[in-house]
Amino acid sequence: xxxLHHLVHxxxxxxxWLLEELKDAYGLDYTLVSHARGENLLAPPxxxxxHPMGKAPILIDTALGDTDNALAESALIIEYLLVTYxxxxxxxxxxxxxxAWRAYTFWLHFAExxxxxxxxxxxxxxxxxxxxxxxxxxxxxxxxNKINALILSGxxxxxxALLASALESQHWLTGDHLTGADIQLYFAALAADKRAGLSxxxxxxxxxxxxxxxxxxxxxxxALGGAPLS
Amino acid sequence: xxxLHHLVHxxxxxxxWLLEELKDAYGLDYTLVSHARGENLLAPPxxxxxHPMGKAPILIDTALGDTDNALAESALIIEYLLVTYxxxxxxxxxxxxxxAWRAYTFWLHFAExxxxxxxxxxxxxxxxxxxxxxxxxxxxxxxxNKINALILSGxxxxxxALLASALESQHWLTGDHLTGADIQLYFAALAADKRAGLSxxxxxxxxxxxxxxxxxxxxxxxALGGAPLS
Numbered sequence: 001x002x003x004l005h006h007l008v009h010x011x012x013x014x015x016x017w018l019l020e021e022l023k024d025a026y027g028l029d030y031t032l033v034s035h036a037r038g039e040n041l042l043a044p045p046x047x048x049x050x051h052p053m054g055k056a057p058i059l060i061d062t063a064l065g066d067t068d069n070a071l072a073e074s075a076l077i078i079e080y081l082l083v084t085y086x087x088x089x090x091x092x093x094x095x096x097x098x099x100a101w102r103a104y105t106f107w108l109h110f111a112e113x114x115x116x117x118x119x120x121x122x123x124x125x126x127x128x129x130x131x132x133x134x135x136x137x138x139x140x141x142x143x144x145n146k147i148n149a150l151i152l153s154g155x156x157x158x159x160x161a162l163l164a165s166a167l168e169s170q171h172w173l174t175g176d177h178l179t180g181a182d183i184q185l186y187f188a189a190l191a192a193d194k195r196a197g198l199s200x201x202x203x204x205x206x207x208x209x210x211x212x213x214x215x216x217x218x219x220x221x222x223a224l225g226g227a228p229l230s
Numbered sequence: 231x232x233x234l235h236h237l238v239h240x241x242x243x244x245x246x247w248l249l250e251e252l253k254d255a256y257g258l259d260y261t262l263v264s265h266a267r268g269e270n271l272l273a274p275p276x277x278x279x280x281h282p283m284g285k286a287p288i289l290i291d292t293a294l295g296d297t298d299n300a301l302a303e304s305a306l307i308i309e310y311l312l313v314t315y316x317x318x319x320x321x322x323x324x325x326x327x328x329x330a331w332r333a334y335t336f337w338l339h340f341a342e343x344x345x346x347x348x349x350x351x352x353x354x355x356x357x358x359x360x361x362x363x364x365x366x367x368x369x370x371x372x373x374x375n376k377i378n379a380l381i382l383s384g385x386x387x388x389x390x391a392l393l394a395s396a397l398e399s400q401h402w403l404t405g406d407h408l409t410g411a412d413i414q415l416y417f418a419a420l421a422a423d424k425r426a427g428l429s430x431x432x433x434x435x436x437x438x439x440x441x442x443x444x445x446x447x448x449x450x451x452x453a454l455g456g457a458p459l460s
Contacts, residue, residue: 040380052392053344075339076332083327097313102306109305112343114283121351124377132373139369143362147354150270162282 002030005058012057013228020217078180103174107181115159115188118152119195167204186212232260235288242287243458250447308410333404337411345389345418348382349425397434
């Protein structure tokens with residue numbers, strides 16, 4: 001029995017979407033438990049009782065036994081679900097070491113390792129500027145702009161250029177069908193669009209996002225769990 | 231022919247260490263190209279000619295052909311080297327889906343997905359405070375303290391508690407021998423020690439770091455590539 005602990009408006013949307021894809025492809029069943037963010041916008045403390053990291057997504061699979069069956073970290077959950085339940089390799093390359101496997105593994109790590117961190121730092125800085133006493137706002141805004149110019153924007157720009165170039169000649173990140181890597185990266189691309197703003201040069205990314213969003217499993221995940229970002 | 235483009239005092243130390251482990255275990259040969267940081271402490275522009283992300287590590291393996299043979303993203307490089315050259319499974323679990331495989335995959339993603347991002351944000355904020363005009367320093371320091379208290383420290387604390395608990399009953403992250411996951415996480419633990427300061431409650435982490443550092447391959451990597459952090 002599979003249970004997903006989902007946090008509304010968060011990265012755990014990805015796991016919900018993947019579970020809906022696995023339902024379509026294999027009839028895999030699961031239970032959804034949705035959690036709202038606290039007033040401070042952080043994950044609610046109840047998640048700490050389920051996994052010591054206290055954040056969503058958490059996937060519980062009783063097939064792993066009665067204890068130690070709670071998995072955290074989106075990319076591990078994606079990899080676990082696929083090696084365990086995607087027996088036909090519909091959503092992951094099964095030829096380890098191949099070009100498709102390298103692309104799949106690269107993008108899985110790239111999403112949280114390269115693209116997301118500067119976006120989260122940007123979000124933290126811009127939120128701090130908004131919440132600061134009004135007479136400090138210009139200073140924090142200036143600091144935030146400087147950090148963006150020196151470090152963050154350049155990295156985000158290079159990441160998005162790489163992503164756009166990968167999607168120029170193919171519909172999905174590893175070739176001609178959707179894999180767990182597309183699902184993992186979709187959220188980071190959405191965050192990049194919200195923070196940095198995608199433009200004409202990113203058309204391949206925007207078109208790929210529309211392909212993601214038009215999948216029936218994506219649309220059901222949206223109806224069940226709410227928008228990935230608030 | 232394998233070539234590692236290494237940036238001194240950076241995450242690419244991990245790949246250098248792994249290549250030295252593979253040399254000990256299998257006699258694998260490689261060429262090291264070391265790059266110094268620019269005056270702004272960022273990676274030098276020459277790396278952009280080798281891979282569009284322009285950061286180290288970059289691994290080139292001519293076994294992949296004459297073009298498209300440059301790999302970026304530490305965790306992908308670790309996974310690639312191990313599935314390709316660790317034929318006896320000395321440094322990675324080969325039983326996909328098993329408990330050891332889940333631990334290995336979890337820690338590989340956890341290092342850059344959970345532990346590193348708040349540490350890098352802390353570093354960016356503290357560096358900004360130091361470089362700001364003196365009359366702004368108290369304001370930026372106060373902002374940085376507030377962001378730490380509200381968001382960053384809690385996450386780092388939970389990550390370190392999880393890591394300490396995993397290393398309480400075993401010598402290495404996936405059991406009784408070193409894997410690529412230990413190598414990937416060592417750097418993040420070192421950064422955490424430098425930023426947040428490890429204390430008595432983290433004794434299992436400190437002991438594990440000493441085990442890492444006493445390996446001959448680690449010591450040769452240190453002599454060849456310099457300290458992981460400046």
